[in-house]
Amino acid sequence: MSAIPVIAIFDVGKTNKKLFLFNESYEIVWENSESFTEITDDDGDPCEDIVKLAGWVTSSLQEVLQLSQFAVQALNFSAYGASLIHLDEESRTIGFLYNYLKPFPAHLQQQFYQTYGEQEKIALETASPALGSLNSGLMFYRLKYDKPKLFRRIWYSLHLPQYLSYLVTRQVVSDVTSIGCHTMLWDYTKNQYHDWVRAEGFDQLFGPIFTSDRVLKATFFDHPMKVGVGMHDSSAALIPYLISFQEPFVLISTGTWSISLNPFNTSPLTAEELQYDCLCYLHYQGRPVKASRLFAGYEHEQQAKRLAAHFQVPVDYYKQVAYDPALIDYLRRSRPDAGNHFEKVKAPPLQESLFGYRDLTVFATYEEAYHQLMLDLVSQQLISTDLVLENSPVKRIFVDGGFSKNPIYMALLAQAFPETEVFAASVAQATALGAALAIHHHWNTNDLPENCIQLKQYTSNGPIAQ
Template sequence: MMRHIAVLDIGKTNAKLALVELPSLREIAVRTRPNLVLKAPPYPQYDLDGHWRFFCDGLRQLHRDHGIDGVAVTTHGAALTLIGDDGAALPMLDYEATGPDSLSAAYDAMRPDFSQTGSPRLAAGLNLGAQLHWQFAMDPGLRQRVRHIVTYPQYWGFRLTGALACDITSLGCHTDLWLPEAGAFSGLVDALGIRDLLAPARRPNEVLGGISAQAAQETGLPEGLPVCVGIHDSNASLYPHLLSREGAFSVVSTGTWVIIMAMRGTSPALDPRRDTLINVNGLGEAVPSARFMGGREFSLINQDWSGTPSAADRQTVLERPILLLPAVEAGSGPFAGRVMRWTEPAQTEGQRFVALSYYLALMTYTGLQMIGSQGPCVIEGPFAKNPDYLAMLASLWPQGIEAKASATGTSAGAALLFAQSAPVLPAPSRPLGDARLASYARLWSDQVKAGEDGAA
């Protein structure tokens, strides 16, 4: 019986190693390191070797202390790895690097339409197709040096097992390379000439392979220990609910990115200009989604303040009112291109925190509306610990808000790739709304709309 699952969990900000107990989903241990971007030639890149040493050391100790029965992997999207002749990875491009923008016109002429892929045209390297197009153009000899292309979770699976795959959730994350409805590669794969390089697409919960002899030496894990294919991190947050819920619901996965995913909602027409898109979940289903860089926005405005706002701070924000209007991170989200502004400055750090929390909740609510969400809304990750964010959402979402404030919600979802039955999820907290917050939200919406009308 699978009991202890080690999860390699790489978000945009941090890399984590978590040991999750099945079926309780209790996190026995969590280790983290920053996911720093190296400013090295030929382009900004992720520290793959540093992560590998971190994972190897942690896996060795966790196995010694607790025993590990299987390994799961979950990573951020918009990431792939090029593997060369000797099995070593070539430098892995940071998706925020702006190099691909220099070839936007040429790439736009070859990419499939949003109606086929559900993938909006995004800046920098946020479309994997744009990454590859730019990398091959920048280095004409690169294509000949590449033997395999894998999406990011499967790079770690390759290091652990030697087996190759891509997973459908990572391929379905605004790559331009995948057709969500058909469950097949798009025509861009042939336009880029990479069909013979891309590893096969597989479901996240399939077993990729067993720990190789070399990885066993480096990690201290038993040779042959199973490693699953792996999953995109926002879909890891969604996965437990796919297994355990019926009817309509939404999941909001919070971190550097806030990803809002609607299951069995009204499925309205999506607007790619507002950062709505189609994701692919762990069961292979198309999922209407919206996103904005909420964690990045929180860090930019909060400025490392770790205090607690007072009742007086909340009262002042509501009465004056102090409004933060979009967009803090103007390169993405439903109000991309808008210039952030305060209706008036906060006088205390607590006031700033409250107004910021309300802003993030209102951005989330905007996303829920755009993708036709219905039913209860589950908040996963760091924002599930923010009472002001939750109170605002609860004031606007009568179907109910559920907060799941585990240390690494994505890790629990990834561990469930090994589950043999639907999980019994821990009881969530259910925050209550407040009529005063609903009035504040109406003022915020009016101000946002006035800004749109002014821009027009």
Template sequence: MTTAVLDIGKSNVKLVVFDRNGREMESFERPNEVVADGLYPHFDLAGLQQWYVETFRTLPMAGEIETLVPVTHGAAAVLLEGDGTLALPMLDYEYSGPDEIAGDFRAVLDPFGKTFTPDLPGGLAVGRQLFWLERRFPEAFDRVASVLFYPQYWSWWLSDVRSSEVTSFACHSHLWFPMEGRPSDLVVASGWDRLFPPLRPAFQRVGTVRPELAAKTGLSPACEVLNGIHDSNASLVPYLRGQAAPFAVVSSGTWTICMSIGGRLTTLDPARDMIAGADFTGRPTPTLRFMGGREYAAIAGA
């Protein structure tokens, strides 16, 4: 089975093609640039779509690709209207704008012992993004029909099927109770629960490539699209399938993510940016992180 991975990190965007034995066949990369103008700093989704279309079109084996898997960074969601247009641009989580509602948001937060998400600055939590966007742009927010986490935005773009998935739902978002395996009380109290499409497993087939996209890219209309997964959790999957707890996995990129499998949630310290998300099966995952890739780039002068 030939598989193409749409790998969208905070700093770089990739398309990587693997053969049925897991060997890399092709790899393409470009920077993931933030657009500074407009309502607020945001990502150029249309530009990324065009890059993927053009890159697929250069692949002689595009029509032989059987499976597409979206893998993206966390703290990211896209707000769609019913017809698929953007209700608002996709916020860059490093933007400090949401800090203006910090006090109001803190007043409605669920306890750390329920969400295992600290009170993070800027847009580092999707719940904080939604809270700010709803208050800052109420008319546009009223048009939102679906909130798609970033991997599921791309599976929707590929297949026209809207879904949610637990690794992004639980990614330091304030939107998920990892121990209970359900959306947080904040989600329900805010009325956002109606905006999240049904949960589906990360590696579930959600559909096939849209015919019009297949025609543009050279992909087969029979090419299957999987639901997609948060990038650090994707790196954890092989170890969960092949190794017994306890163990730790370190995932590096813009962020250095340290995940403790079999670790205790009771020892997490929110003041030290410790969190707990959920792995692809929904099990809580104690985690700490820091911007190791960003720090390395600064030190190296990149």
């Protein structure tokens, strides 16, 4: 029996690290996952153990290459962004993979903007809200002035997805999706590194820029294959939708964050949009994708805990709550607001919901209170998604991730966008699949898959029977 041709994909998240093998029909035929305990960096802050991660990537790849039932033709990587890894002159990693949640020193932020101009101007040009350590460009700036001895040893720097590719190819490259994801490195108005990046000499420490649909040829343990340059996970998750749907759409990718992605909105970011946590990503082929972020998953988690404590039910009790249109109607007509907090939570950056200010004793049941929570969250989702919908011909909204499985959220979202078709979308391992599809034409002679996304349409009354 001949070996099955496959592509191997490493999907590296903050918590779980996964390896998948996809066959030529993009079905998962083998998988493995690991999670690693964080270590502390030289400041005592938690960070990824890059030595352990690199060891797992190389040993896992060696393992699958030895599986006789599979023939690995190609390899690619998706990983979280906003994180840089540095190499010295002898190609050894130096320093740490600093955590993007690490507090950013106020004096360095002040120094940066005093040197290079107003925060709002740079944010507009780089399509990156000022997010401190979540801007990998600022983290690089911090390294230069906070740890100058370490900085002087840097020969090359790579974002995490490109470092994973480097482990196999030994080639230093940069990728558009990693550069263009709230890094503050890329000038969207000039389509090149921002002037401040050049002034600091950082552009000399990055490799040549590749789009995510290109590959490098490499041999790993005597096994030749085509290797992608790696890509940012949010951009990878968008690819199955771009391949499956030609009509303009918005994807709301939900998890801890609810990220509204509109690949069909080409208008430049405005100052108001930046205030509301809008930004731009770079599409895997280098085009801008306007996006807005809402901390909705985190807020839902916190309020579900609060509800569980108040009503003395399990934390996940909300999974048993069915959508009740009559209850929604009652709440809209009769529920008192939360005092003078309404304008506060409508203002940027939409980090918390109105529900956090509500008095739980006014709700007769858990079900009533939970429906109000979802009303409050969707009212913010409307504001957030509207920002990327404006001036674009979108007629469909797809929702994937946790909220796509929440019937109350989905029905209320359909109500919030009555002129737009709203669908819950399900894609098995969308991020890994996207990284595989990005380099499809380099290894797979079959047509692109047509049915990799399952859809369920919703109206204000609930799902439409399929």
